[in-house]
Amino acid sequence: AQTVTQSQPEMSVQEAETVTLSCTxxxxxxxxxxxxxxxxxxxxxxxxxxxEAYKQQxxxxxxxxVNFQKAAKSFSLKISDSQLGDAAMYFCAYxxxxxxxxxxxxxxxxxxxxxx
Amino acid sequence: xAGVSQSPSNKVTxxxxxxxxxxxxxxxxxxxxxxxxxxxxxxxxxxxxxxxSAPDKSGLPSDRFSAERTGGxxxxxxxxxxxxxxxxxxxxxxxxxxxxxxxxGSGTRLTVV
Numbered sequence: 711a712q713t714v715t716q717s718q719p720e721m722s723v724q725e726a727e728t729v730t731l732s733c734t735x736x737x738x739x740x741x742x743x744x745x746x747x748x749x750x751x752x753x754x755x756x757x758x759x760x761x762e763a764y765k766q767q768x769x770x771x772x773x774x775x776v777n778f779q780k781a782a783k784s785f786s787l788k789i790s791d792s793q794l795g796d797a798a799m800y801f802c803a804y805x806x807x808x809x810x811x812x813x814x815x816x817x818x819x820x821x822x823x824x825x826x
Numbered sequence: 827x828a829g830v831s832q833s834p835s836n837k838v839t840x841x842x843x844x845x846x847x848x849x850x851x852x853x854x855x856x857x858x859x860x861x862x863x864x865x866x867x868x869x870x871x872x873x874x875x876x877x878x879s880a881p882d883k884s885g886l887p888s889d890r891f892s893a894e895r896t897g898g899x900x901x902x903x904x905x906x907x908x909x910x911x912x913x914x915x916x917x918x919x920x921x922x923x924x925x926x927x928x929x930x931g932s933g934t935r936l937t938v939v
Binding site (some may be wrong): 714716743745752753754755756757760801803805809811812813814815816817818819 | 859876917
């Protein structure tokens with residue numbers, strides 16, 4: 711069974727600085743998707759960025775980028791120029807691409823605080 | 827609708843009572859998922875509906891939990907004889923077919939007292 715591990719329960723960053731959130735996963739599959747979701751106090755999960763495992767190039771969305779290391783099964787999220795609005799819980803998630811199941815498997819989350 | 831709607835937003839119930847949580851997915855989204863988020867935990871998969879296929883119930887924690895989806899649209903998650911450990915946020919998500927574009931609702935916070 712696939713698992714997702716986020717080893718940092720809490721992180722803190724100064725406004726305008728850069729922070730990296732860690733995520734590792736375990737799978738025997740070769741094709742899958744990886745996601746980072748943001749959950750603000752409103753509770754709604756918001757997609758930050760996603761990566762297809764077959765793509766070697768790291769995904770980037772404005773200030774958010776990932777470092778995808780397939781062999782190491784690592785998928786970290788880098789937030790550049792941190793803003794107060796980035797403060798939230800961040801979840802890493804995995805989904806198989808095989809089509810046997812479409813469910814997302816989540817890590818336990820990292821609570822990010824942004825200091826002014 | 828424009829997004830995934832869940833009701834109620836918050837629910838307090840007494841131990842032993844039954845509760846129903848509702849999810850109204852995005853129109854046209856054939857896939858619907860229920861997750862449970864307990865304090866300090868990630869999201870735990872409960873159940874998945876895809877079109878007219880038999881649902882994937884592999885995540886339901888006990889036979890007190892059940893869910894149905896009527897007409898391929900609205901879904902109801904029912905918890906019978908609630909226990910204190912059922913206290914959590916219950917999140918619903920929908921997607922178009924087997925696609926990876928998931929839209930989540932804002933969840934229902936269930937508190938069992």
